[in-house]
Amino acid sequence: xxxxGPLRAGAIAPDLVRAPAxxxxxxxxxxxxxxxLAVTSSTNDDARRGAREGAPNGSTWVAExxxxxxxxxxxxxxxxxGEGLLFSVLARIDCHPSRLPRVALVAGLAVRDAVAxxxxxxxxxxxxxxxxxxxxxxxxxxxxxxxxxGSTAHAxxxxxxxxxxxxxxxxxxxxxATSIALAAEGAVVDRAVVLADILAGLDRDLHVVLxxxxxxxxxxxxxxDALRGNRVSSDDGDGGLACGIDDDGRxxxxxxxxxxxxxxxxxxxxEH
Ligand code: BTN
Numbered sequence: 512x513x514x515x516g517p518l519r520a521g522a523i524a525p526d527l528v529r530a531p532a533x534x535x536x537x538x539x540x541x542x543x544x545x546x547x548l549a550v551t552s553s554t555n556d557d558a559r560r561g562a563r564e565g566a567p568n569g570s571t572w573v574a575e576x577x578x579x580x581x582x583x584x585x586x587x588x589x590x591x592x593g594e595g596l597l598f599s600v601l602a603r604i605d606c607h608p609s610r611l612p613r614v615a616l617v618a619g620l621a622v623r624d625a626v627a628x629x630x631x632x633x634x635x636x637x638x639x640x641x642x643x644x645x646x647x648x649x650x651x652x653x654x655x656x657x658x659x660x661g662s663t664a665h666a667x668x669x670x671x672x673x674x675x676x677x678x679x680x681x682x683x684x685x686x687x688a689t690s691i692a693l694a695a696e697g698a699v700v701d702r703a704v705v706l707a708d709i710l711a712g713l714d715r716d717l718h719v720v721l722x723x724x725x726x727x728x729x730x731x732x733x734x735x736d737a738l739r740g741n742r743v744s745s746d747d748g749d750g751g752l753a754c755g756i757d758d759d760g761r762x763x764x765x766x767x768x769x770x771x772x773x774x775x776x777x778x779x780x781x782e783h
Contacts, residue, residue: 518593521549523575526702527596530573533703539714540569541600542707548572550592552579554599555656555670561601562658562666568603573706580672582652583641584778588672589681594690596673596702600710601666606721608657608664612760612775615641615655617720618669620728621712622651623735625705626673630694636737639753639762639779643673644737648689650674671709675702724758732756742782745774750782 518524527547534542544567551557556579557572574597580588590597602614619637626643627635633645643651654670674680674690691700719727733739738753743764751766761773 518575522592523547523549524593524702527573527575529701530703530706534571534707534710537707537711539711541602541714541717542571542710543569544571546570546572548574550574550576550578553577553581553670554597555581555654555668558599558601558668558670559656559658562668566601569600571598571600571710573598581654582672583654588652588654590672590674591677594675594677596671596675596705598706599668599670600713601668602717603666604664604718604721606664607662608659609759610721611655611657611664611667612640613720613725614667614669614717615653616725616732616756616760617716617728618653618655618671618709618713619643620731620735621709621716622653622671622673624712624731625708626650626691626694628708629691629700629705630696630698632696633694635694635735637732637735638737638781639756640760640776645689645694647737648687649684650689650691650694669713673705673709675700675705725756725760726758729758738762738779738781744780744782745777746780747777749774753779 531545551574554572554574561570576592582588622643623635636644641653651673656668657664658666676692677690680688739755743753744750751764754763764772
């Protein structure tokens with residue numbers, strides 16, 4: 512069910528129909544041209560195809576629903592039509608692949624800020640490397656995929672899924688998921704505005720952070736870090752105290768023996 516009532520198959524709800532106009536009004540590079548689709552397999556696949564076929568920097572694919580939406584680590588991303596914000600933005604870059612972890616974090620920060628704006632009374636945090644949480648539950652995720660030749664990344668696709676209007680979730684995720692609508696305590700939420708806010712944040716920070724590291728967004732990142740100061744563990748059996756995120760986007764963890772380690776990827780669990 513969309514926020515506007517039942518959505519007929521193949522339709523796009525009014526708040527998403529306005530997205531190209533609302534985004535264009537902001538005057539950012541990212542978000543234009545915008546391809547607004549009722550249904551697609553995965554907007555990340557659309558953007559990757561666009562990257563191969565010469566789509567310009569900033570091209571963005573937004574879908575009302577996906578048949579094969581995917582998340583990190585082989586998981587699927589399911590969002591009923593009318594409820595989520597599902598999009599992928601293509602940024603043409605030119606950097607060493609070692610800089611790519613910064614992209615997921617700066618995208619996560621842009622999503623965090625947009626969610627916080629839509630739900631001003633909620634505490635919105637980033638869980639390294641790519642989750643955005645409200646009250647410990649996931650409200651959004653970021654999937655970054657790069658187009659790389661040899662030791663150069665030429666393009667990056669930033670796929671974002673945000674639970675916007677959902678008020679209920681399937682049993683397997685009901686205890687882990689939330690939405691902006693739930694966090695906003697009844698306030699009206701507009702997906703076009705959330706999208707425009709995310710793209711504007713990314714537009715402002717992406718290239719600065721790629722060129723100069725995460726230092727310039729350090730204060731915002733630290734304030735939003737859901738893991739810092741908590742005990743964490745990885746799927747590989749490592750664990751320790753999360754001490755923050757370094758300028759390259761790695762999670763800094765102090766092991767029980769006092770040694771500082773840096774984690775580059777993987778799933779992190781908060782120990783309670
Ligand atoms: C995650 O939390 O694991 C990342 C989820 C990313 C989902 C979005 S929805 C739009 C874009 N298209 C996809 O297939 N995935 C991303």
